[in-house]
Amino acid sequence: MKRSILSALESEPDFSPKPQNGGVSSNQILMYAGYILIPLAIFLIILLWLYKRIKTRKQKLDSTNNKLASLDHDSKMDNKRIFSTVESKGKIDTSAESGLVSSSLVVLTSPEMTRMRFEDLLKSPAELVGRGQHGSVYKVVCEEQRMVLAVKRIKDWQISSDVFRQRMRRLNQVKHVNVMPTIAYYSSSQEKLLVYEYQKNGSLFRLIHANGNQTTFDWNIRLSIAATIANALSFMHEQLLYDRIPHGNLKSSNIFLNKNMEPCISEYGLIFEDNQQSIIANSVLQEAQENYHSLFKADTYAFGVILLEMLTGRTVLKDGLDLASWVVTVVREEWTVEVFDKNLVRQGASEERMVNMLQVAIRCVNKPPEARPSMKEVASAISAIREDDDRSIDVSELSSMTRSFVDV
Numbered sequence: 001m002k003r004s005i006l007s008a009l010e011s012e013p014d015f016s017p018k019p020q021n022g023g024v025s026s027n028q029i030l031m032y033a034g035y036i037l038i039p040l041a042i043f044l045i046i047l048l049w050l051y052k053r054i055k056t057r058k059q060k061l062d063s064t065n066n067k068l069a070s071l072d073h074d075s076k077m078d079n080k081r082i083f084s085t086v087e088s089k090g091k092i093d094t095s096a097e098s099g100l101v102s103s104s105l106v107v108l109t110s111p112e113m114t115r116m117r118f119e120d121l122l123k124s125p126a127e128l129v130g131r132g133q134h135g136s137v138y139k140v141v142c143e144e145q146r147m148v149l150a151v152k153r154i155k156d157w158q159i160s161s162d163v164f165r166q167r168m169r170r171l172n173q174v175k176h177v178n179v180m181p182t183i184a185y186y187s188s189s190q191e192k193l194l195v196y197e198y199q200k201n202g203s204l205f206r207l208i209h210a211n212g213n214q215t216t217f218d219w220n221i222r223l224s225i226a227a228t229i230a231n232a233l234s235f236m237h238e239q240l241l242y243d244r245i246p247h248g249n250l251k252s253s254n255i256f257l258n259k260n261m262e263p264c265i266s267e268y269g270l271i272f273e274d275n276q277q278s279i280i281a282n283s284v285l286q287e288a289q290e291n292y293h294s295l296f297k298a299d300t301y302a303f304g305v306i307l308l309e310m311l312t313g314r315t316v317l318k319d320g321l322d323l324a325s326w327v328v329t330v331v332r333e334e335w336t337v338e339v340f341d342k343n344l345v346r347q348g349a350s351e352e353r354m355v356n357m358l359q360v361a362i363r364c365v366n367k368p369p370e371a372r373p374s375m376k377e378v379a380s381a382i383s384a385i386r387e388d389d390d391r392s393i394d395v396s397e398l399s400s401m402t403r404s405f406v407d408v
C-alpha cells in the first residue's frame with residue numbers, strides 16, 4: 001500500500017530533544033532567564049549610580065554648609081580665602097526651575113558672572129564688611145571675572161526656598177537704574193546668599209554722617225539724591241503694587257553711591273510678609289489697595305526719616321532720641337531753623353526750600369500710615385522744590401551777570 005509522503009513523515013520516529021519541564025526547552029529557559037536578569041542588572045546599576053550621586057551631593061552640601069558656618073567665627077580676614085576648596089564640579093545653574101538650583105548659584109544679571117560657580121565664590125578672597133540686622137556682608141574679589149562683589153549672607157530666615165526663588169524671579173523683572181540689581185543668589189534650607197556689585201563709594205549713611213569736611217555734601221547734592229530716590233521708589237511701588245512687594249527695610253545704609261556717584265537703592269523687597277500665601281492670592285486691585293497703607297506706607301515713613309537725616313545731619317537714634325519725634329517737637333515749638341544741619345545753613349542754602357523739604361519729610365513720618373503721602377506724591381513734591389531751586393539759580397546767575405555787566 002502506498003503511503004503519502006506526508007503520512008510517512010508523520011509516522012517517522014521523532015528524534016528532536018524532548019522538552020523536560022512541562023513542555024519548555026532549555027533554550028527557552030535560557031531566553032526567559034535573560035529577559036529577567038538583564039533588566040535586573042540594569043536596574044541595579046542605575047540604583048548604584050543614583051546612590052553614589054546622592055552621596056556625593058550630600059557630602060558636597062555638608063562641606064559647603066560647614067564652610068559657611070565657619071564664617072561666623074571670622075571677624076575680618078583681609079585677602080584670605082575664607083573657604084577652602086569645595087571638591088565639586090557642579091555646573092552653574094541659571095535656571096531657577098531646575099532641581100539643582102538649591103545647591104547652585106543662580107545668576108540673574110551679570111554677563112561676567114555666567115561662568116561663575118558657587119564654589120568659585122566660596123574660594124575667592126573675602127573680607128567681612130559689616131553685620132546688619134539680617135545677616136553679614138562680605139566683600140569678595142573674583143579675580144577671574146574681574147569683579148568685586150558684596151555678598152550678603154542671611155541666616156535663620158524662615159522662608160522656603162520656593163518662596164525665596166519666586167521673589168527673586170519677580171524682582172529681577174523690575175528694573176530701575178537707581179535700584180541695585182541682585183547679580184546672583186544661592187538658596188538652601190539653611191543659607192541664603194545674595195550677590196551684589198560692591199559699591200566702593202559707600203553708602204548715603206556714610207556720606208551724611210562722615211566726620212570732617214562736609215562742604216562737598218551741599219544742598220544741591222542732597223536735593224538731587226532725595227529726588228532720585230523718591231522717583232526710583234515711586235516706580236518700584238507702582239510696578240510691584242499687585243505683588244505687594246515694598247522695599248521693607250529702607251534706610252540710609254541701604255542706599256549706595258554707584259561709580260557715577262548716583263544714588264542706588266539696595267536690598268529692595270527682601271522683607272517677607274508673615275503669610276506668604278497672601279502674596280500670591282491678593283493680586284486683585286481692591287485687596288492690594290486695602291493693604292497698601294500698611295505695606296507701602298512703611299517705605300514712605302522710612303523715606304521721610306532719610307530726608308530728615310539729610311536735612312538735620314543727625315543719625316536716626318542719637319542718645320536714645322528718635323529723630324522723627326525730635327524734629328516734630330522742635331518744629332511744633334517753632335524753632336524750625338534749629339533742626340537744620342549747620343553745614344547747610346553755613347553754605348547759605350535757601351531756608352524757604354529747606355522748610356518746604358522739611359514739610360514733605362514731616363508728612364512722610366506721620367504716625368497713621370493713611371495720613372502719609374504715596375511715594376508718587378512725595379516724588380512730585382520734591383521735584384517741585386527742585387524746579388523752584390533751578391529757577392532761583394537761573395535768577396541769581398542772571399542778576400550776577402547783570403551786576404558784572406553794570407560794573408563794567
Ligand SMILES: Nc1ncnc2c1ncn2[C@@H]1O[C@H](COP(=O)(O)OP(=O)(O)OP(=O)(O)O)[C@@H](O)[C@H]1O
Nearest residue numbers: 129130131132133134135137150196197198199253
Ligand atoms: N553692595 C554693597 N557694597 C558695599 N558695601 C555694602 C554693600 N551692601 C552692604 N554693604 C555694607 O555692608 C555693611 C553691612 O550691611 P547690611 O546690609 O548687612 O547692614 P545694614 O544695612 O545695617 O542692616 P540690614 O541687615 O538691616 O540691611 C554696611 O556697612 C553696608 O554699608
